[in-house]
Amino acid sequence: MCGIVGYVGKRTAQNVLLNGLKRLEYRGYDSAGIATLDDNNRPHIARSIGKIAELENVLLTKPHDGHLGIGHTRWATHGGVTVTNAHPHHVGNIYLVHNGIIENYKELKEKLSKYNFQSDTDTEVFAALIDSNYKDGISLKDAVAKAAKQVRGTYGIAVFSPNEPNTLIVARLGSPLIIGLGQNETIIASDASALLGYTREAIYLNDGELAVCTDKGAEVFNLNLKHLNANHETIDGNVEQIQKGGYQHFLLKEIMEQATTLHNTLSGRIDPKLGKMHLGGPNLTEEEMRNIKHIVIVGCGTAYYAGLLASYYMEQLVPDLTIEVVIASEYRYRSFHLPKDSVALIVSQSGETADTLACLREIKKRGIKTLGIVNVVGSTIAREVDGGTYVHAGPEISVASTKAFTAQVVTMVMFAGMLAEYHSGNAELISKITKELSELPKEIETTLKKHHDEVKALAKKYAKYNDALYLGRDTAYPIALEGALKLKEISYIHAEGYASGELKHGPIALVDETFFEVFSIIDNWLFDKSIGGLHEVRARGGKTIVLTNSDAEIDADDIIRINSKIKILAPLLLNTLQQLFAYYIAVDRGNDVDQPRNLAKSVTVE
Ligand code: AGP
Numbered sequence: 001m002c003g004i005v006g007y008v009g010k011r012t013a014q015n016v017l018l019n020g021l022k023r024l025e026y027r028g029y030d031s032a033g034i035a036t037l038d039d040n041n042r043p044h045i046a047r048s049i050g051k052i053a054e055l056e057n058v059l060l061t062k063p064h065d066g067h068l069g070i071g072h073t074r075w076a077t078h079g080g081v082t083v084t085n086a087h088p089h090h091v092g093n094i095y096l097v098h099n100g101i102i103e104n105y106k107e108l109k110e111k112l113s114k115y116n117f118q119s120d121t122d123t124e125v126f127a128a129l130i131d132s133n134y135k136d137g138i139s140l141k142d143a144v145a146k147a148a149k150q151v152r153g154t155y156g157i158a159v160f161s162p163n164e165p166n167t168l169i170v171a172r173l174g175s176p177l178i179i180g181l182g183q184n185e186t187i188i189a190s191d192a193s194a195l196l197g198y199t200r201e202a203i204y205l206n207d208g209e210l211a212v213c214t215d216k217g218a219e220v221f222n223l224n225l226k227h228l229n230a231n232h233e234t235i236d237g238n239v240e241q242i243q244k245g246g247y248q249h250f251l252l253k254e255i256m257e258q259a260t261t262l263h264n265t266l267s268g269r270i271d272p273k274l275g276k277m278h279l280g281g282p283n284l285t286e287e288e289m290r291n292i293k294h295i296v297i298v299g300c301g302t303a304y305y306a307g308l309l310a311s312y313y314m315e316q317l318v319p320d321l322t323i324e325v326v327i328a329s330e331y332r333y334r335s336f337h338l339p340k341d342s343v344a345l346i347v348s349q350s351g352e353t354a355d356t357l358a359c360l361r362e363i364k365k366r367g368i369k370t371l372g373i374v375n376v377v378g379s380t381i382a383r384e385v386d387g388g389t390y391v392h393a394g395p396e397i398s399v400a401s402t403k404a405f406t407a408q409v410v411t412m413v414m415f416a417g418m419l420a421e422y423h424s425g426n427a428e429l430i431s432k433i434t435k436e437l438s439e440l441p442k443e444i445e446t447t448l449k450k451h452h453d454e455v456k457a458l459a460k461k462y463a464k465y466n467d468a469l470y471l472g473r474d475t476a477y478p479i480a481l482e483g484a485l486k487l488k489e490i491s492y493i494h495a496e497g498y499a500s501g502e503l504k505h506g507p508i509a510l511v512d513e514t515f516f517e518v519f520s521i522i523d524n525w526l527f528d529k530s531i532g533g534l535h536e537v538r539a540r541g542g543k544t545i546v547l548t549n550s551d552a553e554i555d556a557d558d559i560i561r562i563n564s565k566i567k568i569l570a571p572l573l574l575n576t577l578q579q580l581f582a583y584y585i586a587v588d589r590g591n592d593v594d595q596p597r598n599l600a601k602s603v604t605v606e
Contacts, residue, residue, distance in 0.1 A: 001600040002087075002099040003027050003073040004177070005194050006158040006168050009185020009215045010067065013037075014059060016187060017071035020194035021052050023242060026250065026397040027191065028600030029073035031086035034059070035095040036069030041165050043095060047086040067215075068168065070158045072097035075600050078105070079120025089124040091115060092131035093161045098123040099190055100154035100175040101605055108150070126151060130159060141212050144169045145223050148210065154354075154605075156190050171210035171223075175604055176352060176380055179203040179211055179218045181232070186213040192378065193395060197239045203230040204378050236377040241395045249593045251398035251490070251586075255579045258403045259445035264392040265407040269414055272438040275431030277417030282371050283387025284343075289422040292343050296368075297325040298359045299347035300603065302401040302482060303408060304328070307347050309478035309571065310412030317416040317430060318423050328355035329606070332362055344370045345412060346388070349396055349404040350602035351379020358606075360384055373411050375404050389415065398594045399601045400489045402579045405482060406444070406572055410437060413569075429568075436569045443566045447573045448580065451560055455577055458545065458558055459584030462516050465543075468493055469507060469517045470578075471500040472571075473530050476520035479571045483518055483578035490586035490596050500533035508536060516543040518581075520574045523550035523567070547574045 003024030007016040017034045032055045033047030044064060048054040052073070072087035078101070079085040087097040092115075102108070105122035108129055115128040129150060134143035140161050148155070148171050156175030160168050170177050170188050180187040180195035180202050187198050195202060203218060205211060209228065211218045220230040247253035270277050284292075295314065297307035304327050311323045326336075332355055338344070344363045348356045351374040360370055360381060372381050372388030375396065382388065391407035414437070417430050462468075468487060472480035481497035488495045498507050500519070511517070517537050521530045527550060534556060538544055546556040549570040551563070562573050586593045 001027060001075040001602060001604045004097050004099055004156055004158050004190040006070040006188040008068040008166065008168050008213055011185060012065045013067050013069035017069050018056060020189055021071050021073055023194045024073050024191055025052055026594065026601050028399055028595060029075050030081040031074045033086045033088055034069055034071035035088035036066040037162060037165055038064045038066035041162050043162055045088060045090060047083050049081050049083055068160060070095060070097045070160060077101055077605055078122045085119045085121050087123060089127045091124060091127040093134055093163055094127045094131040094159060096123060096127040096157060096159045098126055099156040102126055102151050103153040104151060140164050140167060140169055144171055145210055145225055148223050158188055166214050168213040169210060170213060172205045173207050177205040179205065179213060181217055184215050186215060186218055188213060192235050193242050195235055196237055196242060200235045201232055202235050204233060233378065237395055242397060251400055251583050251593050254396055254398055254403045255576065255583060256448060258406050258576060259441040261393045261403045262406055262410060262441045262444060265410050266437055270434050270437050272435045275434045277414040277434055279389045279414055279418055281387055281389040289419060291341050292419060294339050294342040295321055295323045295345060296338060296342060297345045297347060298328050298331060298356060300328045300353050300355055302405050302485060303347040303349060305478045305482040306405050306408035309475060310409050312475045313413045314416035316426060318420045318425050320423050328359045332358040338366055338368050342368050344368055345373050346370055346381055346385055347373040347408055348381050349375045349401050351376045351381040352602040352604050354604050354606050357381055373408055399596055399599045400486055409572060433568055436566050440566060440569060443564050443573060444576055447562050447564060448576055451577055454560055455580045456584045459581050460588055463585045463588035465516050466493060467515045468495040469515060470495060470497040471517060471533060472520040473500050473526045475571045476522050479520045479575045482575060486579055486582040489599060490582055490591060490593055491589055500530060503533050503536060511537050511540040511542040513541045516545060518545045521546055521548040521550060522570050547577055
């Protein structure tokens with residue numbers, strides 16, 4: 001969602017901020033702006049709605065070379081998409097950018113009635129609150145700390161005032177802020193990708209902390225202004241990883257690089273010869289591993305579907321486990337009870353999803369161990385879980401999640417494989433799956449290359465349809481849900497995923513020649529039943545596409561057959577083809593593939 005950058009140092013702030021905002025574009029936004037202080041201590045604000053390119057156009061007419069500033073990409077929550085509502089907000093002596101939501105902004109606004117508010121935003125109220133505290137000789141740091149204690153809600157903020165021209169104040173509560181420490185420069189951002197190429201040394205601010213940043217570095221305090229010794233950490237990743245690398249879109253790059261990223265997910269974690277899987281991060285003793293009887297998997301969207309698919313494998317690998325997979329936005333408000341011998345897997349690409357984070361906190365309150373299955377290193381979820389494993393998919397820039405899904409499923413399967421050693425696990429299956437995991441990167445690469453043109457042609461054929469059903473049984477069912485999500489997200493075609501056994505319970509009423517149906521059919525003991533569903537749809541005039549690893553005769557409008565030695569994990573291969581299919585349909589329809597309308601990469605508000 002919204003993104004923040006800030007800079008103080010030797011470079012021209014305007015350039016650093018623009019560059020940073022471009023790096024944050026992928027998070028999803030509808031307006032953007034920057035505020036800088038020039039070398040004569042005069043503030044300048046530029047804001048625009050739409051893409052960063054619009055902001056760049058505005059700035060072309062007013063370039064200047066100040067060395068301090070803040071920038072923001074806004075995803076509207078309070079108030080429409082207008083220039084006035086865009087950040088930075090300026091009130092009195094305060095310039096502020098803000099991520100998050102101030103829940104008590106209405107009551108604060110009433111108390112601050114002496115200000116002539118211009119926008120509909122909670123952020124402008126926050127700025128006024130800081131300004132109202134910034135008097136009687138108190139410092140900007142103290143004024144921000146005081147205001148931070150007066151607001152209710154979540155925030156990541158960056159603030160400056162012309163009165164203290166070499167200082168940026170940042171603070172966080174529930175919205176990430178990272179302080180990059182360079183040589184005579186400090187760059188702050190809500191996302192580490194904006195810091196890449198400037199510095200690798202960083203402080204990840206914790207909730208309830210604020211920092212005073214200058215070109216000499218940063219000092220961290222709590223809101224009672226007690227000085228804290230902050231950990232200096234190393235930022236993961238490099239600039240190449242956040243570039244398109246010759247592809248037309250990040251999405252295509254991220255689909256096509258799955259062989260490489262999966263190799264990183266698996267590296268050092270499986271031994272196909274011994275049939276063993278091992279993850280370093282769960283932080284559980286042998287006794288704790290033995291005692292686990294119940295697993296709850298929590299996630300949103302694609303992360304939820306990854307959990308659902310993983311659960312099918314996990315319950316086969318460790319037969320004495322009970323597994324529950326839950327949608328975070330629902331679970332957080334349920335009166336749920338978890339047995340003491342439970343472990344929660346918290347699945348999130350970004351590690352910042354508000355609902356997932358709220359669930360994590362609810363589960364921790366109940367004394368249950370939480371393990372993160374997270375991609376973004378240093379993210380809030382990764383920091384708050386008791387243990388966990390990074391999925392190592394590398395930066396995922398396109399809003400639609402692809403490579404992270406594959407990495408999440410594989411990581412949870414490895415967790416189950418490891419757990420199985422402490423339970424009466426299914427040894428034969430563990431050995432087979434370990435072998436398949438070792439072969440999976442190569443097989444994904446081959447599948448994507450071999451069927452690329454075929455999928456592209458298929459996408460062209462179906463790009464004009466407005467409705468689709470995705471169907472599958474058993475491990476192909478979560479794949480059906482994920483396939484439908486991918487298609488609707490980026491192509492805007494109405495698509496629904498169903499377990500094919502559910503067809504007769506309702507969705508078959510929709511089937512006619514205006515719909516197309518994608519069947520993922522796995523060559524296993526349910527094959528005949530899956531074919532039954534396909535026949536029912538064909539009998540009613542539905543246009544059918546089958547993705548399968550079977551070589552049996554199948555009657556459908558279009559079939560893509562993968563010929564792979566991967567059997568148990570075949571749904572992951574079929575899913576990569578669904579990703580490609582959705583991608584090419586979106587391209588054909590002329591959509592903004594990497595930043596689809598209304599969506600944000602990390603959903604940091606409810
Ligand atoms: C995936 O394509 C979506 N954009 C979305 O469903 C996403 O998976 C969901 O918001 C969860 O995000 P997270 O993995 O960062 O927590």
